[in-house]
Amino acid sequence: xAQHQNHTTTRFNGVKVFSxxxxxxxxNLGEKVTAWIREHQQCQVVDTIVTxxxxxxxxxxxxxxxxWEDK
Numbered sequence: 001x002a003q004h005q006n007h008t009t010t011r012f013n014g015v016k017v018f019s020x021x022x023x024x025x026x027x028n029l030g031e032k033v034t035a036w037i038r039e040h041q042q043c044q045v046v047d048t049i050v051t052x053x054x055x056x057x058x059x060x061x062x063x064x065x066x067x068w069e070d071k
Contacts, residue, residue, distance in 0.1 A: 010046040012066040019062040026061045043067040
């Protein structure tokens, strides 16, 4: 069941999408996002969206990270 979330209109000037379809990759996706955030401390995360989709053969998990970076 899909859940609709009312995301704010927080300003952002960057976005990165992390996605995985293989089971092992899906299990490690959170660690991958955490490592990226640690490596990009100049980016202030302002929102995230987690999306899951699937068909008869594949399951995909995506984590979209929105951030603000002073330039």
